[in-house]
Amino acid sequence: MQKDTLALHEGYNSKDGFGTMSVPIYQTTAYDFGTGEVAADRFALRALGQIYSRLTNPTTDVLEARLAALEGGEAALAVASGQAAIFYSVANLAQAGENIIVAKKVYGGSTTLLTHTIKRFGIEARVFDSDNADDLEALIDDKTRAIFFETLSNPQIAIPNLDKIVSIAQKYKIITIADNTVATPVLFNPIARGVDVVVHSASKYINGQGSAIGGIIVARKGLNDYIKGNSRYAHFNEPDESYHGLVYTDVPLPIFTLRIRIALLRDIGATLSPFNAWVLIQGLETLTLRVKKHSENALKIAQWLEKHPKVKSVNYPGLKSASTYEKAQKYFLNGEASGLLSFDVGDFEYAKKILNSTEIFKVVVNIGDSKSIITHPASTTHSQLSETELNASGVPAGLIRLSVGLEDSNDLIKDLEKALG
Numbered sequence: 001m002q003k004d005t006l007a008l009h010e011g012y013n014s015k016d017g018f019g020t021m022s023v024p025i026y027q028t029t030a031y032d033f034g035t036g037e038v039a040a041d042r043f044a045l046r047a048l049g050q051i052y053s054r055l056t057n058p059t060t061d062v063l064e065a066r067l068a069a070l071e072g073g074e075a076a077l078a079v080a081s082g083q084a085a086i087f088y089s090v091a092n093l094a095q096a097g098e099n100i101i102v103a104k105k106v107y108g109g110s111t112t113l114l115t116h117t118i119k120r121f122g123i124e125a126r127v128f129d130s131d132n133a134d135d136l137e138a139l140i141d142d143k144t145r146a147i148f149f150e151t152l153s154n155p156q157i158a159i160p161n162l163d164k165i166v167s168i169a170q171k172y173k174i175i176t177i178a179d180n181t182v183a184t185p186v187l188f189n190p191i192a193r194g195v196d197v198v199v200h201s202a203s204k205y206i207n208g209q210g211s212a213i214g215g216i217i218v219a220r221k222g223l224n225d226y227i228k229g230n231s232r233y234a235h236f237n238e239p240d241e242s243y244h245g246l247v248y249t250d251v252p253l254p255i256f257t258l259r260i261r262i263a264l265l266r267d268i269g270a271t272l273s274p275f276n277a278w279v280l281i282q283g284l285e286t287l288t289l290r291v292k293k294h295s296e297n298a299l300k301i302a303q304w305l306e307k308h309p310k311v312k313s314v315n316y317p318g319l320k321s322a323s324t325y326e327k328a329q330k331y332f333l334n335g336e337a338s339g340l341l342s343f344d345v346g347d348f349e350y351a352k353k354i355l356n357s358t359e360i361f362k363v364v365v366n367i368g369d370s371k372s373i374i375t376h377p378a379s380t381t382h383s384q385l386s387e388t389e390l391n392a393s394g395v396p397a398g399l400i401r402l403s404v405g406l407e408d409s410n411d412l413i414k415d416l417e418k419a420l421g
């Protein structure tokens with residue numbers, strides 16, 4: 001089935017929900033096992049079924065099934081936020097004394113999480129240039145546990161040299177984690193090009209209306225075999241004392257998401273609420289349509305900005321002039337490039353003035369909303385980064401980022417025309 005169909009139907013049979021067309025919200029904490037034997041079987045993974053909503057929930061199951069299908073993965077796990085999805089994916093692979101390799105151009109929250117916060121857990125992050133990945137191989141050693149990058153980075157709007165990253169990772173049998181939030185499963189499926197794990201902030205395009213926070217982790221088919229006997233991932237191959245000696249690689253289920261669910265989510269508990277799962281399911285229904293319009297609007301605005309005398313440069317992978325144009329053509333559906341663009345006006349104060357002068361574009365630190373958004377990363381999302389880190393992550397002081405919404409593109413252009421003065 002095609003994505004439009006999967007987004008509407010996968011994972012839900014109305015017969016299971018009293019015939020309701022809308023997926024029911026199972027707003028429950030726990031489940032009646034009926035008998036002690038059933039309870040014991042579920043805990044021992046001899047029978048699959050609901051245990052407690054920190055681990056699984058029937059509404060959340062539907063969201064997970066849909067995203068696994070849309071990404072072409074084997075299994076998905078929904079969590080409370082994109083940040084939780086990234087943390088769990090990394091914590092599932094690395095422990096104190098080991099390292100991960102992280103792209104330089106990623107979301108500010110990912111930079112702080114991966115290079116600062118988890119450093120205090122003893123996991124070292126080594127930073128690589130994902131634009132070409134020429135420095136990647138030299139950073140790998142026998143303690144490397146994951147390579148993390150974004151498929152269309154926020155806010156730099158860079159596209160990685162994905163094929164090269166994947167081939168290097170496979171050479172060393174390291175798991176790759178791609179954040180596909182901005183490209184969305186509509187434009188790109190990292191798994192189809194060899195990526196092992198895909199994460200999303202579902203708070204953005206998947207939700208589409210800026211109404212709920214959520215995160216998703218999707219694992220590819222065949223990842224069990226990649227992990228089995230792989231010395232980098234001994235903890236999947238050896239008994240887990242916290243789960244009565246379970247050896248994950250002996251379990252005939254997708255073990256990447258399974259281990260996060262029954263060990264990390266069990267213990268750390270950043271679970272998505274059933275209500276937010278339902279909100280995200282509503283958003284998913286129109287994702288394919290929305291992404292198309294976001295891409296069309298963004299391209300028109302990028303073309304207009306490119307001709308504006310006060311704009312130093314425009315970064316949108318749909319523009320022929322963009323350094324990322326070839327990669328967008330190569331990787332993304334019809335070369336479409338989603339709704340994120342940035343432009344540099346060369347000056348911190350002028351950028352702030354523009355920010356304060358738009359009417360339709362709202363000053364909001366979010367992306368992927370149906371409503372258009374304008375931000376100035378240097379004074380907001382990236383303000384916790386040092387000057388050096390700012391430049392290293394490709395966010396100059398005069399950079400303005402737009403998340404182009406679904407309004408009429410002419411109205412949006414008029415709004416920017418007035419603000420640029």
Ligand SMILES: *Cc1c(COP(=O)(O)O)cnc(C)c1O
Pocket residue numbers: 081082083084107109110150154179181182200201202203204213214215367
């Ligand atoms: C927003 C965002 C995140 C974090 O997601 P939350 O749902 O806000 O926790 C991670 N990666 C990217 C690319 C994002 O845009």
